[in-house]
Amino acid sequence: MKIVLFCEQKYAINILQPLEVEANKEGGHSVIWYVQPKNIPDFPLKDEVKWTNSIQEIYDFSPDVLFVPCNIVPYYLPGVKIQIFHGYAAEKKDHWVIRRYFDTYFTQGPFFTEGFKALAKKYKDFEVVETGWPRQDWIYENLHTFDAEKNALLRKHRKSKLALYAPTFSPSLTSLPFIKEGLEKLAREKDVLLILKFHPLTRSEWMEAYRQLAEKHENMLWVEDHNITKYQIMADVMISDTSSTVYEFLLLDKPVITYKTIAKDIYWLDIQHPEDLPDAFDLVLQDAALASKRKWIIDNYDPYLDGKVCHRMLDAARDYISRHGVPKKRKLNLWRKYTSIKKFGKVKRR
Structure with a gap:
């Protein structure tokens, strides 16, 4: 053809x-x-x-x-x-x-x-x-490709978990103007390295503000690689809002935290206050009910x-x-x- x-x-x-x-x-x-x-x-x-x-x-x-x-x-x-x-x-x-x-x-x-x-x-x-x-085929081939890179990052920063912050770019839906202090609190209080990976259509002023934030915090890492899936595979937890990346991450059977999502049916943990982020991080790593909801997403959204x-x-x-x-x-x-x-x-x- x-x-x-x-x-x-x-x-x-x-x-x-x-x-x-x-x-x-x-x-x-x-x-x-x-x-x-x-x-x-x-x-x-x-x-x-x-x-x-x-x-x-x-x-x-x-x-x-x-x-x-x-x-x-x-x-x-x-x-x-x-x-x-x-x-x-x-x-x-x-x-x-x-x-x-x-x-x-x-x-x-x-x-x-x-x-x-x-x-x-x-x-x-x-x-x-x-x-x-189709992106699932690449994921299938690369489920363990980045294990060594992840482990090297965690050793370098002396952390045990990796979290990915991947918000939507949509100005009416994004968490970017509201969640910064919550992210700083998470990086400061928890045993976690926080990777910031933004959609290419995100406003340039938001990009720059968070790039500068990552430069000031040793437990934050700014990445510009166009391949978000790589970081989804590497991460233990994802933080987002109303973005399709939420479902991509759930399909890896990994926990998600969102800030004020507009989704009607929520199969993850949604928070209303940025300062709740550190407690939410601890909860999602061990909550059995959330794990069961992820299974429903896998079976119905994309079992392939x-x-x-x-x-x-x-x-x-x-x-x-x-x-x-x-x-x-x-x-x-x-x-x-x-x-x-x-x-x-x-x-x-x-």
Whole structure:
């Protein structure tokens, strides 16, 4: 198959990369990345993969399939347009918005499959296949890759636990303006090294404030690596707010603390006061009820930590093409067409 990995935001790199690995492992595929130049001016994989920031080049490539973690893909591109999602944040309304750009949705687990199959019955112009989330394949391969690095960090800082603070970037949902003193108290009072890892879309002034905070505290570490999953694997506990990274961490069967999450169903410990963070840290490490809630998330959100997600995705794409052929474009209303053209521009059509 001719495959496009459609990378509009920097966070999508780690979601799409396992598909490149699996396609190369299978052989017989031609793979190209589309990298949005405005959002990703410096593509970290530029010397490792075939890529372009030209939509015209993608159109001329005439793909059979496009894998898309973000919300929009140009309707005029040929190929099966597949939504593979950028996380698990079911409480965010836009997770369930059907924008009509996609031929099929590859869902992460039973909870999402049920919801999108109900939407498929309503809209009648897309399919739903449960495959798991591609980032899980990378996690499966790297569950113990960073053990030595973690142990070295803990020895260096003379700590026994590693906590990851990974807030959302959304100004209306983030804990960043409120939780700083709680984080300082945690780092000061508990036997823990605190890693600060922020979303690339976080406001620059918040980034700088916390970078300076980490420089002042020997028990805090600021990291700018685009690969948050590495630090999720390394960490013993995660601190966040309303972010899909919460679910990614729970799927590793590890405890989470959030500050004033808007989630309706909470499968972790949520606190209302930043000063409660040190006590919350002690509690989540030993609470059996929270461990049971994590098991529910694993079973329903994404039970596919088996290293075979991307294989299922490629199989499902082949199956779609065998039944429907390769679509020349996606039929949309004028507003959706306008939105697509405004974002990605036009192409010279054959």
